[in-house]
Amino acid sequence: MSMLGVEGVVSGYGEMEILHDVSIRVERGEVVSIIGPNGAGKSTLMKTIFGLLTAQRGRVLFAGQEITHLPPEQIVRRGLCYVPQEDNVFPSLTVQENLEMGAFIRDDDYRSRIEEVYDLFPDLRDRRGTRVGKLSGGMQQMVALGRALMLDPQMLLLDEPSAGLAPLFVELIFERIRAIKRQGVTFLIVEQNARKALENSDRGYVLVEGRKRLEGRGQAMLADEQIGQLFLGR
Amino acid sequence: MVELVGYGLVLGSILTLGAVGLTLIYGIVRFANFGHGDLMTLGAYLALLLTVRIFPALGVLDRRLGSLSFGWVMLVSFVPATLVTGLVAAGTDRLIYRRMRRLGVSPVMLAMASLAMAFILRSLIYILWGPDFHFYTPGLRPMLMLPLGLKLRPDQIFIIVTSWVLVIALYVFLQRTKMGKALRAMADNPDLARITGIPTEQMTTWTWIIGGGMAAAGGILLGIDSQVRPEMGWILLLPLFAAVILGGIGNAYGALVGGLVIGVVQQVSTQWLMPAYKPAVAFAVLILILLFRPRGIFGGS
Amino acid sequence: MEIIRILHFLAGFAVMASIYAIFALGLNVHWGYTGLFNIGIAGFFAVGAYVSALVTSPLPTGVRADYVQQAIGLNLPFPVGVIAAGLISGLLAIVIGIPTLRLREDYLAIATIGIAETIRRVFNNERWLANGPQGMVGLAQPLADLLPRRYYNFVYLAIVLAVLVVVYMALERGIRSPWGRVLRAIREDEVVAEAAGKDVFRFKMQSLVLGAVIMGLGGALYAHSVRAIQPSVFTPLFGTFIIWVMLILGGSGNNKGAVAGAFIVWGIWSGTGYFIDRVIPVAWAARAPFIRLLVIGLLLVGILLTRPQGILGEEKQVSRMM
Numbered sequence: 001m002s003m004l005g006v007e008g009v010v011s012g013y014g015e016m017e018i019l020h021d022v023s024i025r026v027e028r029g030e031v032v033s034i035i036g037p038n039g040a041g042k043s044t045l046m047k048t049i050f051g052l053l054t055a056q057r058g059r060v061l062f063a064g065q066e067i068t069h070l071p072p073e074q075i076v077r078r079g080l081c082y083v084p085q086e087d088n089v090f091p092s093l094t095v096q097e098n099l100e101m102g103a104f105i106r107d108d109d110y111r112s113r114i115e116e117v118y119d120l121f122p123d124l125r126d127r128r129g130t131r132v133g134k135l136s137g138g139m140q141q142m143v144a145l146g147r148a149l150m151l152d153p154q155m156l157l158l159d160e161p162s163a164g165l166a167p168l169f170v171e172l173i174f175e176r177i178r179a180i181k182r183q184g185v186t187f188l189i190v191e192q193n194a195r196k197a198l199e200n201s202d203r204g205y206v207l208v209e210g211r212k213r214l215e216g217r218g219q220a221m222l223a224d225e226q227i228g229q230l231f232l233g234r
Numbered sequence: 235m236v237e238l239v240g241y242g243l244v245l246g247s248i249l250t251l252g253a254v255g256l257t258l259i260y261g262i263v264r265f266a267n268f269g270h271g272d273l274m275t276l277g278a279y280l281a282l283l284l285t286v287r288i289f290p291a292l293g294v295l296d297r298r299l300g301s302l303s304f305g306w307v308m309l310v311s312f313v314p315a316t317l318v319t320g321l322v323a324a325g326t327d328r329l330i331y332r333r334m335r336r337l338g339v340s341p342v343m344l345a346m347a348s349l350a351m352a353f354i355l356r357s358l359i360y361i362l363w364g365p366d367f368h369f370y371t372p373g374l375r376p377m378l379m380l381p382l383g384l385k386l387r388p389d390q391i392f393i394i395v396t397s398w399v400l401v402i403a404l405y406v407f408l409q410r411t412k413m414g415k416a417l418r419a420m421a422d423n424p425d426l427a428r429i430t431g432i433p434t435e436q437m438t439t440w441t442w443i444i445g446g447g448m449a450a451a452g453g454i455l456l457g458i459d460s461q462v463r464p465e466m467g468w469i470l471l472l473p474l475f476a477a478v479i480l481g482g483i484g485n486a487y488g489a490l491v492g493g494l495v496i497g498v499v500q501q502v503s504t505q506w507l508m509p510a511y512k513p514a515v516a517f518a519v520l521i522l523i524l525l526f527r528p529r530g531i532f533g534g535s
Numbered sequence: 536m537e538i539i540r541i542l543h544f545l546a547g548f549a550v551m552a553s554i555y556a557i558f559a560l561g562l563n564v565h566w567g568y569t570g571l572f573n574i575g576i577a578g579f580f581a582v583g584a585y586v587s588a589l590v591t592s593p594l595p596t597g598v599r600a601d602y603v604q605q606a607i608g609l610n611l612p613f614p615v616g617v618i619a620a621g622l623i624s625g626l627l628a629i630v631i632g633i634p635t636l637r638l639r640e641d642y643l644a645i646a647t648i649g650i651a652e653t654i655r656r657v658f659n660n661e662r663w664l665a666n667g668p669q670g671m672v673g674l675a676q677p678l679a680d681l682l683p684r685r686y687y688n689f690v691y692l693a694i695v696l697a698v699l700v701v702v703y704m705a706l707e708r709g710i711r712s713p714w715g716r717v718l719r720a721i722r723e724d725e726v727v728a729e730a731a732g733k734d735v736f737r738f739k740m741q742s743l744v745l746g747a748v749i750m751g752l753g754g755a756l757y758a759h760s761v762r763a764i765q766p767s768v769f770t771p772l773f774g775t776f777i778i779w780v781m782l783i784l785g786g787s788g789n790n791k792g793a794v795a796g797a798f799i800v801w802g803i804w805s806g807t808g809y810f811i812d813r814v815i816p817v818a819w820a821a822r823a824p825f826i827r828l829l830v831i832g833l834l835l836v837g838i839l840l841t842r843p844q845g846i847l848g849e850e851k852q853v854s855r856m857m
Contacts, residue, residue, distance in 0.1 A: 050429070052429075072428055072429050072431070073428065073431050073433065076429070076430070076431040077431065082429055084425075084426070084429065087423055087425065087426060088426060089423075089426070090418070090419045090422040090423055090426065090427075091422055091423075092418065092421075092422050093415065093418060093419055093422065097415050097418075097419075100412070100415060101415060101416065101419045101427075101430055101432065102430055104412070104416060104430060104431055104432050105431040105432075147430065151431070
């Protein structure tokens with residue numbers, strides 16, 4: 001049984017269909033990336049999985065259970081968390097408060113969890129009392145990721161985690177993703193930076209104009225000529 | 235002039251209670267609640283009902299508190315009056331605004347609905363109590379002479395103190411409690427709040443309860459200071475919005491300052507203009523802010 | 536004989552309904568066409584009424600001058616008053632528009648409330664202007680001698696209907712013109728319209744002025760219908776809110792809707808007045824208007840919840856052309 005299964009999903013905005021019959025799967029413990037050109041529907045896929053958009057056809061299964069028509073509030077309780085591409089922090093709250101908000105639906109003592117998140121992102125510990133709006137883009141991305149980790153999720157959906165970040169931070173973010181993976185979290189990542197994504201992924205999918213075009217193991221896709229020309233700038 | 239500033243602080247404290255509630259609601263539901271003034275009026279009338287009818291009918295004997303114009307019955311009445319007003323506010327959200335939100339209407343239509351609610355509330359008050367003025371307690375109120383040439387009644391000191399107490403309580407709530415932080419988060423980024431799992435509809439209901447409750451408290455204080463009449467809250471709508479915009483929409487601390495500033499500016503203006511123009515003065519301040527610093531002095535959402 | 540009396544009474548109803556229909560058409564230009572959230576209609580209403588009153592009335596003389604103050608009294612004929620009302624109202628719109636038209640929707644709404652309130656307070660407190668709270672009385676009645684006095688409603692109705700028809704047809708032409716299409720585009724998405732190279736501010740200003748002129752005309756017609764005006768008439772309730780209910784109920788973005796909404800809501804207002812006055816005990820007579828206000832308020836909320844596009848909905852014609 002896959003951690004996440006997307007079967008024949010058709011989705012979009014209003015009458016505009018963006019995803020036409022997309023099927024992917026993510027196995028437990030994997031990092032899977034979805035790459036593709038702008039407007040391919042990568043973000044739409046994320047939002048559909050997480051319940052921000054309703055699939056018009058098809059199914060989404062998480063840990064064997066159907067979550068197709070569930071709203072985000074309930075999906076989050078099942079162990080699937082989402083980090084949007086933009087506006088993914090609470091700017092007027094402090095780092096500490098952002099993390100606390102991540103744990104809002106927990107009714108146990110989550111203080112040890114906050115410390116674990118600070119262990120993953122030591123830079124944030126130094127800045128726990130700073131308003132997040134004042135932090136750099138890279139720091140904010142760390143806060144966004146940390147916030148999503150507060151619920152001890154089984155799986156994370158990341159929408160373009162490297163968007164707008166300096167190369168140093170891009171490397172840092174992906175390194176942290178690897179570290180979190182080692183703790184047993186499954187990842188589905190949507191990325192513009194195809195090279196970085198595939199380098200850090202077990203498997204990848206190529207999405208073009210709302211359809212799955214290619215799939216394969218991360219390293220194999222990196223070496224593939226076709227993908228190289230289209231996305232890796234060769 | 236000192237007297238004017240003093241009285242301006244009293245009125246400003248009343249405005250602050252209304253403005254803080256209004257800005258909280260504005261930041262969460264993202265439309266201008268034109269019914270806010272009438273929530274203040276409702277609170278004042280509920281307190282009137284309790285102190286003048288219900289408690290005496292229950293045989294409760296009141297006793298004046300020191301040199302204040304009212305007794306402990308009024309203090310007790312604060313609680314149910316603010317609570318009921320808060321529930322009425324939350325009720326209108328559940329029954330009306332939430333349904334309209336689900337239909338996906340624009341914020342303008344929600345504001346229009348709140349304008350309708352303003353008239354509905356006011357007409358209910360006219361129907362139930364009539365158009366006359368009422369007083370919580372009849373009789374003259376003596377002045378206290380204070381340093382710096384300030385002349386304030388004991389009632390007015392009570393108003394300022396109560397207003398500050400409530401605002402500080404709100405501050406503690408927003409900064410230290412889980413729900414308060416969640417409200418601030420929602421005002422920052424409502425979509426992310428949803429994604430995080432924060433129950434946004436529940437939080438919205440609480441915002442209306444708190445905002446409505448604070449408005450009611452302001453209305454009662456206004457009634458203590460002057461009199462209780464059906465238009466009392468509606469007249470404050472312009473100064474309330476001026477205070478909210480001055481402080482930055484969604485910014486509760488900005489609304490605190492905004493309320494006091496508008497109160498003082500309005501009162502000081504009576505040195506040169508007729509008192510009837512006070513709302514026009516508030517309006518002039520509002521236009522100036524919108525033209526030169528639309529995000530308010532402290533910045534808002 | 537009896538029939539004529541009933542018809543005359545209905546004509547009186549139709550006069551007021553038609554005047555409000557003119558206001559609703561003006562609001563339709565602002566809100567229905569351009570998306571300007573104007574809750575200060577009462578301001579243009581008041582200005583139109585007072586300008587016409589001041590232009591058509593003589594300055595008080597003799598004993599009257601002890602009791603009545605007026606800034607001007609030109610004693611000019613009725614048509615001049617009406618036209619002046621429209622013009623000054625339009626000028627006021629220009630003055631108001633310059634600082635406020637660039638504001639976002641809810642700020643514009645708050646600003647318009649402020650303007651209307653300020654105007655009302657100015658008329659109320661500056662006695663030298665138009666006699667303060669007592670207002671002006673004995674306003675001119677155009678064509679008063681055309682028919683016997685007891686049939687005057689028919690005469691005035693003809694006048695009001697003439698204006699209504701002219702305004703209606705002008706707006707129907709306007710909305711189908713290129714100008715009208717730009718207004719619609721601005722209402723749909725200002726950013727896109729701006730990107731398409733349209734001077735959004737100029738179009739909004741034109742719309743504001745046009746709507747204001749129409750409201751000014753309505754104000755003048757109102758003044759000469761009731762023949763006595765005071766600042767307490769131009770309240771947010773009667774001068775603004777009820778017109779919004781009319782437009783939303785009839786269908787904003789639809790001129791027929793504006794007119795229909797005016798007649799329906801005025802009918803409800805008059806109808807509830809008629810019945811409540813009969814049913815209500817004398818002691819409660821002062822509260823009767825508020826029961827009617829409650830009905831109107833609930834009506835608006837009901838419409839917003841169940842059919843926000845109004846009875847007739849928006850006119851499809853223009854959208855098709857775009």
